[in-house]
Amino acid sequence: METATRKTMTTPPKSPSYADIFTPKLISCFREGYTLQTLRADAIAGLTVAIVALPLSMAIAIASGVPPERGLFTAIVGGLLISALGGSRFQIGGPTAAFIVVVFNVVQRHGYDGLALATLMAGLLLVIIGALRLGTYIKYIPYPVVTGFTSGIAVSILASQFKDIMGLDVSLPGDFLPKMMLLVQHAGETVPAAVLVTVLALGIIIGTKRFRPHWPGFLIAVVVASAVTYLLDLHVATIASRFGGVPRTLPSPAMPAFDLNLVKELLPDAITIALLAGIESLLSAVVADGMTGRRHRSNCELVAQGVANCASVFFGGISATGAIARTATNIRSGGRTPVAGILHAVFLLLFMAVAAPLLGYIPLAALAAILVMVAWNISEIRHIRHILGRATMGDRFVLVSTFLLTVFVDLTVAIEFGVVAAAILFVHRMAEAVEVETHEHLIDEDEADILNRPDATTPGDVVVYTISGPFFFGAAQRLSSILDRIGDTPKRYILDMSTVPFVDATGGSALSSFFDTAHGRNAEVVIVGARDHVIRDIRHLTHESALQPHFMASREEALKL
Structure with missing residues (x-):
């Protein structure tokens, strides 16, 4: 007996097999036993997240230069597959604000067909990265680079919302400076009613967050703003007036058109989308682990992200990834397994089927207010202050340069420059340490x-x-x-x-x-x-x-x- 015990104690732990690494957490949860009580908790959490995701998905789609329903398609198809196939118990997937800048630029240059092809390429890249178990290396992107381009994205999102805040009917360019110059030129055409609707929606969102944090502030703001706009007959652009309403069902699946020359041209954008999806999904999974004490499977999560992005464009969606805020909402609402994320997608599909005609009454100014809050939430103000106040001069340089390149040049260039600059600085520090x-x-x-x-x-x-x-x-x-x-x-x-x-x-x-x-x-x-x-x-x-x-x-x- 002693010999057997000693042998057991000295046996090294068995390394997980390839199948273990890529087994979705959904299967693991079912193996552990899934009860009616767990289903009830997941259903409540899924409904709560769906209520948050409904207006947010449409707002992100509009800001990305595509109709609002494409955001819903992404949240439904991408969100379902990310939860069903992913390596996190709590991850909620869908369109996120991090994609707005790159998606908008691709749509401006190549239309939705170009975006679909770039997203499909990014999805395949994510599957390859995950299958080769390279997910660990994505975590090596330096913190100042992530903070720099995230805060740059926040500024770009905010700038793009002034069009709907001011009630303008103009086509904005993708570049920051021309965009701001055009807004200044048309400032005299500002619609006061649109500004008032934005202020009303912002006030509701901020007020609920401060005094009733468990209430769905985004949805309440959209409902109140829509009611005020309709009852007072305000001349404010709505989803129906701008896009013709929202369909009740998902479109039939279709393969994006393939063009070899376009593939070569879109490769940098596809790499950027894949990096953003990988970074944000793994960050979201890490946040979920910190809140719950669980551990996610990084490479399984990346494979799921890749499959979800491919499937999203088959059904007319856009780029998808793990959403940190929605994942946190899922956990706070009592979600226990990936079933909560699957039900979130099912509830969104039901909302679209039942309430599609009502969604057309939503004023674009109210959705702009939602994205103003999103931009503030991802602006990383606290982290920027920390890096600028306490980090080395090299880290400050990487942060500021990545931020400026994101705003004034291009997100792809910003990430490339930031990573290379951070690597050179790291080599210099290592050399100084020798x-x-x-x-x-x-x-x-x-x-x-x-x-x-x-x-x-x-x-x-x-x-x-x-x-x-x-x-x-x-x-x-x-x-x-x-x-x-x-x-x-x-x-x-x-x-x-x-x-x-x-x-x-x-x-x-x-x-x-x-x-x-x-x-x-x-x-x-x-x-x-x-x-x-x-x-x-x-x-x-x-x-x-x-x-x-x-x-x-x-x-x-x-x-x-």
Whole structure:
């Protein structure tokens, strides 16, 4: 019995299989047992989230440059599949504000067909990333980059809402400065009723959030604003007057048109959509884990996001991802399993089937008020203050540059620049952390006498380098520069590499040059304290050098050579 117990205790934990990694949480929840009480809790949470998602999905679609029903199609189809196939128990999927800028720009350039193709490509990319288990690497996108482009998106969303806030009937360009210039030119055409409806809706949203946080503030604001607009016969644009109403059913599935030249042109946009979907979905899953103590499956979640995006455009939707606010609402409302997210999609479909004619009365100014609040919520003001006030100058530069590029240039360019700049700064910091300390007079006269050997080392015969940190391309030139500053050539160079975790190809090249120079000066090289894998790397990377070093365990052994 003792032997069996000991064997059990020493057996390493079994790694999860490929099937375990990609088993949806829905199946895991059913295996654990699904009761009527759990169904009741999930149904209440799903209804609550659907009430929040109904006006929000339409508002995001309109801001993205497409009709409102496409937002509903996305929340229904994408939301259902994200919950059914995903790696989180609580994730709620659908259209989110993070996509507004990139979706709007794609629609402006290529129409909805171009957006459908770009979203389909992004979905396939997400499936591949998840299937190859590369989801972990998405988490390595630096925090200042995420904060920078998120706050930039918030500014762009806010700017795009002034058209409906002011009640203007103009077509806005995608670029920020031309958009603002056009709004200023048409400021004299502002419709006071639209401004009043916006203020009314904003007041209701802010008031409910402050005094009745559990009430559906978005829905209440939309209902009250619609009633006021209808009863007072205000001349304000509505969903019906602008888009002709909302259909009662989902459209028949259709494959996006394929064009190879368009695929090449849309590839950067597809990559951006895939990155945004991956980042936001995993952030949302992490937030859900923090609120519940559960753990999500990152790669399973990415595969689900990819499938959901592909299916969304088959049914006329737009880009979808995990929605942090709706996921948090699901948890606070008592949702326990992915069934809550599935029911949220079912309730949205029922709302559309029953209330489609009433949705046409919603004033666009009220939806603009919703997006103003969304822009404020994602603006990351608190995080921006923290980074600007306490972070390094490099992090500040990455944040500000990513923000400005998002607003004034393009989201894709902003993410690319931010990631590259952050990577360069990281390499610089790593290089600064690597220390090459020189000890030119390690042995004095007394120590040489104590050794009592005919070839005892004398002062100046030994130079010791203590290298601390990874010996990689960012720090490789330090050794060469220090070598160049040495006057008299010693008999022996000792490199203490006991704290070097790895050596890369550039570091190996620098060592090769060092060995060749030492050989030309008739000096020997001893490397002490290096780990086994570091020794293997050095031998492999410097095998063509004129001189091969000795490897010893300690400085003391090297000094007694």
